[in-house]
Amino acid sequence: MVHFVGAGPGAVDLITVRGLSFLKNADVLIYAGSLVSAEFADFLKKDALVYNSAKMTLEEVEEVILMAEAEKKTTVRLHTGDPSLYGAIAEQIAFLKEKNIPYDVTPGVTAAFAAASEMGMEYTLPGISQTLILTRTAGRTPVPPEESVENLARTHSSMAIYLSVNRCRELKQKLLAGGYSEDTPAAIAFRVSWPDQKIIRTTVGKLDSCQENEGIVKTALVIVGDALSQSDFDRSCLYDPDFTTEYRK
Template sequence: MVHFVGAGPGDPDLITVKGRRLLEGAQTVIYAGSLVNPALLELCPEDCRIYDSARMTLEEVIQVMEERHEAGQDVVRLHTGDPSLYGAIREQMDRLDELSIPYEVCPGVSSFSGAAAALGLEYTLPGISQSVVITRMEGRTPVPEREKIQSFAAHQSTMVLFLSTGLLEQLSEALIEGGYPPDTPAAIVYKATWPDEKKILCQVSELAEAARREDIRKTALIIVGRVLSGEAYQRSCLYDPAFTTEFRKGKGRDEDGK
């Protein structure tokens, strides 16, 4: 069995209980060495075989999985954050399907959750934004035309951008061209939940300058939207004493909220 495990955003305490248990019993671990906190490897048994996938191709990763499977061993494939976001796990699963090697996924805490926690931020505020766009700038890996930053920016909802720290000048231009006003609040969160975490608040037009000032070149998330502004939002109906739910009767209004 191959276990795809989300390592969490950086703080080793943020791995799931199941993920920790899998590491503690691991016979082989292939981890994303460029991003996963190496402190998590201390959970592995002394005789565990450990491979750093930052120095491996997909073919080499699959070869290790196949060899360990033939030897009757489980493999933990340790990805940063949650493996479903920019984890490149589908291509691994397809190869494992071809080889009839079983696998399962243990989800993890994504860095976009870690960034919100660092900022004390709620991405979805009634009356401000009820949608979150998780995307990335186009770099060496293209994105579909319909998913260009300008298209998403037209909605002016909350946007979280991965893998875009090295393209902040182009990002600002695309966000403004798409519809965000230049003074839209933005944040750069470097290494969310790590000991050297940094949080920089700025405006969309200032993203590149803010990153240069703090010498941030990679391993950061960009958050854009009015949820960062501190402006007044609507109270949640769910906890409004006048709002009737399945579990309690509202007081002061009828069923239609009047």
């Protein structure tokens, strides 16, 4: 059995209860060492085997899984954040299906939600934004043309932009081309929930200068949208005394 588990954004105590249970009972751990804390190995059984996938190819990961299966061992594949978002699990699941190896997936807290928690913000403010877009700019991994930042920016939704902080100058131009103003609130969230986390509040027009001044080139999220200001929003209907629900007249 292989359990894909979302480790969360960094802090060890942000893993889910289910994910922690799988981890404690694992015989083999394959974790994304470039982004996942090595402290998670402290929860393992003493005789568990540990592999850092940051130094491995897909084929090497598959070899470890096959070895574990041959010995009737349980494997936890520990991914950063939530496995379904930029986690490269589809190719691993395709391999497991081909080999008839059972698996399941346990969700995790992604950086966009950890950053919102740290800033005490809500992405979906009534009258401001009711949509959150999770995306990235094109790099070595391409992005479909219809999903370009310029196109997505035209919605003026809240946006959480992954894997792009090292291209803030390009990102700024694309956001402006899509219709965000230079004064639109923005933030750079670096290593959210880690001991050295840093959240820099800025604007779209100053994104590139802030990134350069801070020297942040990886493991950071760019957040854009008027929801960041947490002001001038409408009251939610859910708790309005004049609003009828299934539970309240």
